Amino acid sequence: MADKLKLALAVMVFIAGVAVFYMFEDSALWMRVLGMVGFAVASLGVASQSVQGRAALMFAKEARIEVRKVVWPTRKETVQTTGIVLVMVIIVGIMLWLLDMFLLWAVQLLTGQGG
Numbered sequence: 001m002a003d004k005l006k007l008a009l010a011v012m013v014f015i016a017g018v019a020v021f022y023m024f025e026d027s028a029l030w031m032r033v034l035g036m037v038g039f040a041v042a043s044l045g046v047a048s049q050s051v052q053g054r055a056a057l058m059f060a061k062e063a064r065i066e067v068r069k070v071v072w073p074t075r076k077e078t079v080q081t082t083g084i085v086l087v088m089v090i091i092v093g094i095m096l097w098l099l100d101m102f103l104l105w106a107v108q109l110l111t112g113q114g115g
Helices: 002-023 030-048 053-068 074-110
Strands: none
Touching: 002 030, 002 053, 030 053
């Protein structure tokens, strides 16, 4: 029950931040954005005190660790792969265009249209 209250409070804090953002529309935009960021951080702080919030934080930490383990391709590999994909897209596009032209010819022949 306490976790639900914490999450509800976090949502209310965030909604209050949005309301304050629009209430002070005559203020400078950077001040309003900074205030909204503050409300968002406070909302996340309250939410992180719940079981679901701690689980989400743990998931984010584990995801960050996994991203560090990824072996990213080199620039050369990226350019080569992109080139292969472009060539294949062009080849498949031409094949589909030829198939479409053949089917159009066959339908015209079967229906007696097109001279």
